[in-house]
Every structure is written in C-alpha cells, then in structure tokens.
Amino acid sequence: MDEKREISEHALLSLERQTARLIEILKVTVIVLFTVLLSVPVLGAFFGLGKVTHYTGAAWSGVWLYGLLAVYAVNYWWSIMD
C-alpha cells in the first residue's frame, strides 16, 4: 500500500482532456440554463400578461441580451485573469 501509484503520461493527458470536455459542457449548459431562466419573466410579460397590463417592449431582443448576460458571467466565472 505504501508504494506510489504510477500514472502514465497518456492517462494524465486523457484525464485532462476529459476534464476539459466536461468543463466546456458545463459552461454551455450554464449559459443555456441561465438564458432560459432569466428570460422567463420577459416571456411571461410578453405572452401571458399582454391582455391584462400595458406591455410594450422588445421581448426577444431582451431574451438574447439576457443570454449575453449569462455568456459574459460564465466567461468571467471561468476566467483566469487576475
């Protein structure tokens, strides 16, 4: 049990690549999820409340821009800039 485990260069590289792939998938998932989440009230106002309240607004542009908020927030979260 005392002996160190040998990890081959290939295994390390493979692990590193799998980690990278998982991280990228995670980032895309977070971007898409937050885009949908943040645009729920906008879409609700657009479709649901149109008859009840006065609503004028650029709904789908708002959704895209909430998507950009998610994009730039994820970029910031994963950035290594000090």
Place this chain on the structure above:
Amino acid sequence: MALRFTGGLCGKLLVEHHGLIMNRRAFNTVIAITLSLILATGNLAGLHYIDKSIGPGNVQVIRTALDINAQKFTQWSFGLIPNIKTVPESEAAEQRMRVWARPGDYAGAEFLGITFGLSAIMWFTWINFLGFPGNMLLVRQRLLALLAAAILTISANLMFARMTTEFSSFNNILSTAFGYFSLGLNAGGIWFIHLLGRLGIGQLESRPSIPPNHTKDEKLSALLMSLVIAFIIGSIFRRVNLTLPNLPFDYVIWAITTIVFFNYYGYLPSKWIKGERPFGIVISIGATVITVFVWVGVQYFTGGSIGAGLFTDAGSPGLSLMLSFWLLFWLIVTNFMGKTSPLRTRAR
C-alpha cells in the same frame, strides 16, 4: 474561445519593411476596429435599404389565404420566411391585415447609434473569433463556425418572429418582437458564436482553464455587485428620462458592461491601476465619449433621419443605451489591445 492574441502578418510586414511606424498590436487593433465598423455599416445599410424600400406611407403585411373553414391564415415559406407584400397603410387598416413591419423597423435609423453599437460589438467579436488579424490557424473551421452562427441566428430570429405572429395578438410584429430587427440578429449572433466557441470549434488546444479557488469569493461578490450597480445606474437613467420606452433592456446592458469591466480590469479598485490598465480605462471612457459626440454630429448633419436619440426635442432618451453599448464595445477593444493585462511580460 479563440480570443487569444498573437502577432499578425500584416503588422509584421509593416514593421519589417517600413521600420517602426506603428506598434504591431496597435496596428492590428486599428485594422480590427476599422473592419468591424465597415462590416457593421454594411449590415445596417442592408437593413436600412429594406426600410427605405417599403416607402413612406406603406407597410409590409404577411400574405393570407383562406383555409377550408374560411379562416384566414398567414403564409410562410419553409415555415419561417413570411410571404410579404407591401401595401398602403390605409388599405392594411381597413382590411385588418396583420402588419409585419413599418419603415424603420429593420435598422432603426432614428436610433442607429444604438443598433450600430450592438452590430459593431458583434462584428468585433466575430473578427476576434476568426483570429483576424493575428492567429489565422484553423481559419476554415472558424469560418464554418461563423457561417453556422449566421444561419442559426437568422433562423432562430425568424422562428421568434413567427411565434410572435402566432401566439400574440399584437400588430407590428417585428417591432413588437425585437424593437428593431437588427438588435435581435446581432445579439443572437454574439450569443451563438460564444456558444459554438465554447463547444470547441476552432480551438487548437483543449486544456482546461481552471481559475484559482481564492478568486471564487471575489467573483461571486462581483457578479452580485454588478447586478446592484446595474440596478442603481439603470434606475437613475430611468428616473431622469434618459432611456427609451420601446427598448427596455438598459438594465441588462449595464449589468453586462459592469461584468465585462470586472472581468477585464478586476473587481477590486486596487487592480485597476496595475500595469497598462489605467490606460485601458482612460481609452475606454474617452473613446465612448468621443463616439457619443460623433453620433450627435451625425444626427445633427442628417437632420435626425439618422440619429442616436440625443439632444432631440423630447430630451436625450437614447443616452443610457448609447453609453452602455459603446462602453462595452470599447472595453472589448481595450482587451484586444492587451491593456487589461496587469503585468508587462514582454515589450509590445
């Protein structure tokens, strides 16, 4: 994403053959800014041409036909592209046609300073993704990604427009759905190219970039604080009537701009004065102010037909979006210039 900077071919030639006229990095930045402004001009000019071709007093309506129950339905090609015809406004009103667009709904020439700002950000991001000027490796893959992003944003926006037609009772479909159509197209373009870049298209290496753990608290604080700051700035602009009622997304643009500022220049003010960062901040703010005044000039000399919503009879309702969009553009530009790095690793 492929947003890393390396020396460019054009810049190298310039430096080698003509002596040191201009710093290579500065030269590449000038090329990138010029090209993105030209492409944005082409983008908006095309949409403005559609606006002009409708003609004053006319509107675009979607062709309708009667189904077997004698109910009207709108006609679409491929389920996405509306079959449009241009009719006089009075005819559309008396026959109760569904209006697709009025002149000005595509490019938004009255507030072109704002729509042009988003378009400039999109083209700068796309050029940056392509690696031009600079690292032109994998250019074929990256061009394909740009093509995919263009197709995706056009089709997604047409889908949104169709959803607006089918599920809402509003008239003036394009302006209801997007404000101005160019806003939807360009914002979608930025979103999709980031997403495709994140999915690994056009990347040479797939090494994980994991930020150090000690920055996590700071980043969480910065993200929450950016929302607070955006709320305060947006509320002030709204309170003093410097926002446009038909474009109600100035809060989210201020949040994006704040997050981008924290990303590039750091959350703590002590980081803002490191390395070349003060120059970057000064360039961003100064260039934003200059840009706003350029647009005031454009509006003055075109008599308001091309404008930015500044110093009009109704006040300056475009100021909030003009400042936030152009500040975002110049922040991205100063990052491309390398002004955000705190350490001077080599002579530039």
